[in-house]
Amino acid sequence: MELCDTSAYELRQLLREGKTSAQEILDSSLKRIEAVDGRPGTLEPGEITEEDRQKVHAFITPTPERARQQAAEVDRKLAAGEDPGPLAGIPFTVKDIFCVKGTPSTAASRILANFTSPYTATPVARMEAAGGVMLGKVNLDEFTYGSSNESSAFQPSTRNPWDTSRVPGGSSGGSTASVAAAEAPLSLGTDTAGSIRQPAAFCGVVGMKPTYGRVSRYGLIAFGSSLDCPGPVSRTVRDAAMMLQAIAGPDPRDATTVTVPVPDYLSGLERGVGGMRIGLSPDYFRISIPNPETGEYEQQPVPAEIETAVRRAADLLAEMGAEIVEDVPMPNTRYGIPAYFVISRVEAASNLHRFDGVKYGYRTPEKMTDLRQLYRKTRGEGFGLQPKLRILMGMYVSAAQYSEQYYQRALRVRALIRSDFDRAFDPAGKYRLDALLTPTTPTAAFPMGAVYGDSVLMQYADQLTVPANHAGIPGISLPAGLGGEGMPLSIQFLGPDFSEDRLLRLSRAYEMATEQDEWHAIKPQVLR
DSSP: OOGGGSOHHHHHHHHHTTSSOHHHHHHHHHHHHHHHTOSOOBSOOOSOOTTGGGSOOOEEEEOHHHHHHHHHHHHHHHHTTOOOOTTTTOEEEEETTBOOTTSBOOTTOGGGTTOBOSSOOHHHHHHHHTTOEEEEEEOOSGGGOOSSSTTOSSBSOOOBTTBTTBOOOSSSHHHHHHHHTTSOSEEEEEESSSTTHHHHHHHTSEEEEOOTTSBOOTTBOOSSTTTOEEEEEESSHHHHHHHHHHHBSOBTTBTTSOOOOOOOTTTTTTSOOTTOEEEOOGGGSEEEEEOTTTOOEEEEEOOHHHHHHHHHHHHHHHHTTOEEEOOOOOGGGGGHHHHHHHHHHHHHHHHHTTOSSSSSSOOOSSOOSSHHHHHHHHHHHHSOHHHHHHHHHHHHHHSTTTTIIIIIHHHHHHHHHHHHHHHHHOTTSSSOOSEEEEESOSSSOOBTTSSTTOHHHHHGGGTTTHHHHHHTOOEEEEEEEEOTTSOEEEEEEEOSTTOHHHHHHHHHHHHHHTTTSGGGGOOOGGGO
């Protein structure tokens, strides 16, 4: 097995024992990137060739020289007997929605294609301070607006390593694809409606959305400021715990971070699940989609193979001593996407106003004598379709004459979604859950082009993940086998505020219980 196929936890052990070096680990990752990634995304991709269609295309901006300097510093510290940090020598990728000093920070948009950040986002800075080795910036849906990675202005867009004719999910598709293809054991993503967990499910890796405020958003190019959560992507639960340990905690630069102490996520990881109460909700085994002709909600069950994976996980946890609580009502789950449509668009429209062609980023090359014309022309040329749609919708639903009808009502629905979780997790209530066990997505990864262009249908890929963002609670997605078409299936644990340690413990128990399953030995298409 190549070093790049090894988990971050094991690489750390090998490095500390002197059995490898940070440079050797880096060389292995760079070799894998050269073999499977293909050309980085660009604004002028030309023709998409058949060879392009066989590659992953996770990266927008590789940073090999930065990585070599960081690896050399880790090796120097080890040789000098100094502590190189808890993530010493571990390669990682960064979703290109984070600012990193001295690198292009594009948000996968033409309007920021020429922007080089003068500072580094706190989560990235903490990864590097812990000894991590940054391989580069990876692709995403433009400004994180999408669930497939196809809306990026930088093409070729990322493809799913399990089947390169399918999407990796979004918006953190570059992050999850880079980990699934073993280009890096870790990646830093963001989750706004499931933007870590949904692509993690599609790519068969572990993805975690922490509690809102657990990880700093400083240096994150905002989409929905009340929803965005930075979090880890990894191939194993233990690696996710290591990474969360490095990036979690208060930040004086971000007033929304909390001062709740950060526990040792690794110390109790394998304590077992005996006595824990795990809930199953019928509201997470069906999808509610509005009929565009009648306006009525139509319900359909999740595919049988996805429900089977969830129920098998429940059976395994029960065998290990957990108590399974059936029929937990979560009635407002069905309204998560409509509420998200409104709230996220209002916040996106507000956040996008800063991109005006004056202070930084793209400016139209045409001569303008009027400031308003400069704004219009710059934004018209610089933004793709999805940012434009979000600006228009956000301004519409927040207008004075429509605010009560749309925005204020969506905020009340958000409160109802939160109340569902409060009721389920209340330690003195009827259900007293430690966690809720659900599917992560209503389908496996869909073919490229199959849904792109239908913003409503695309958004419903996040129906099972977005409630956690409305409620601010943590959630984790982890692999649960392969479906009939050979694509990854996943399960999701959701828990009360700041229960990341509990969710990681549950996930690790499930991971160990299934480690002999045959599907673990099957590699993604690009690695076969």
